[in-house]
């Protein structure tokens with residue numbers, strides 16, 4: 063055992079701030095309210111349902127994660143956020159519009175959900191072409207936008223008498239922006255670019271900057287650049303605030319990071335992996351714009367290459383052809399259908415095929431991730447952790463990590479890292495599975 067880390071208590075209330083009050087956010091908030099009201103279960107959430115092993119197997123000390131580390135309980139979460147639509151000014155109307163949860167469930171939660179009003183957003187249509195805003199902040203410079211967001215955060219904390227807050231980006235996917243210009247390289251050039259209203263700084267970057275300045279941990283659920291560049295890493299170190307990202311790992315990529323490590327473990331070859339899906343929610347509509355799709359495509363494509371390492375295994379993966387398609391198809395709404403065709407190779411290079419047809423619900427898969435990220439990012443902050451929280455890679459399609467590392471995509475490696483981080487925080491031995499064997503003393 064090592065010494066446990068000193069963790070500040072989860073006292074008072076925790077604010078959960080969400081840029082983007084759309085399908086994912088409202089499904090998350092309504093879900094938490096349903097659990098609190100005893101009419102739903104937090105399925106898919108590690109913080110609420112998961113347990114982990116402590117010590118040797120013969121000690122039988124397994125514990126629920128929420129009993130092991132000090133997290134805020136659901137009763138002490140307070141929700142807030144921003145959006146661009148005057149037509150859906152609160153969480154109830156936005157949830158009805160998103161059409162994910164049944165009307166009968168939303169009606170039972172109407173009082174709580176109607177109280178959560180969204181704040182006018184910092185938005186620029188140039189970066190999300192397929193949405194037409196009806197209520198955004200009247201700001202003319204990056205600095206004004208940041209000041210307005212910071213003042214929203216402070217007011218939200220004051221009005222709700224909050225001890226702490228975290229922010230999870232649940233806004234639309236913005237157009238692709240590579241962090242290749244000098245302005246992203248370090249904090250001083252980035253801040254000069256802010257002063258000069260550089261057009262390559264997207265709204266999600268302004269939210270992240272405002273959050274860090276207010277000592278609010280920031281996690282990015284979309285594939286946008288947002289907090290994923292060296293200047294922002296530097297800021298998160300300077301201000302000692304945790305950041306994490308990016309792009310919630312939900313449908314097809316979740317499947318990929320479950321299956322690909324299994325094929326690789328058994329040395330099965332993969333010749334091709336074709337993924338296509340149809341979805342009809344607003345996210346699908348946004349991704350119908352090629353520039354937003356490009357952001358998503360880049361996020362989805364890295365996964366197989368890192369898990370399979372074709373350069374190290376040319377006989378098995380040297381010819382891998384990986385294709386990802388997303389098709390906007392309104393009749394399906396949030397009920398996405400994802401097809402995967404996987405061409406695999408076995409003994410003596412004999413070909414086989416695997417087909418997956420995943421009829422999933424996008425936001426139902428994403429909602430528990432938002433909850434876990436909010437609680438774990440706050441835990442990180444109370445434990446004195448700051449900078450990139452790579453131990454939360456488990457939740458992301460495109461995990462942010464230190465620039466000199468490659469990201470970990472294998473779901474089981476990610477889970478191991480997450481659990482060992484929790485053990486380490488609490489001064490427990492890390493689990494290596496090199497334990498007692500039958501004949502060992």
Ligand SMILES: NC(=O)c1ccc[n+]([C@@H]2O[C@H](COP(=O)([O-])OP(=O)(O)OC[C@H]3O[C@@H](n4cnc5c(N)ncnc54)[C@H](O)[C@@H]3O)[C@@H](O)[C@H]2O)c1
Pocket residue numbers: 081082083084085086087144145146147160183184185186190193231232233234235236265266283284285309310311312313343344345348423424425427428
């Ligand atoms: N399974 C999933 O649902 C899943 C998985 C991975 C990533 N994501 C990402 O999560 C995000 C949310 O998904 P969703 O299905 O809720 O989409 P959605 O379209 O229902 O909600 C996004 C909301 O963000 C708002 N918005 C856009 N720009 C904004 C800004 N600058 N400030 C404030 N609000 C803004 C939009 O008006 C919209 O209401 C998307 O970027 C999506 O790509 C979702």
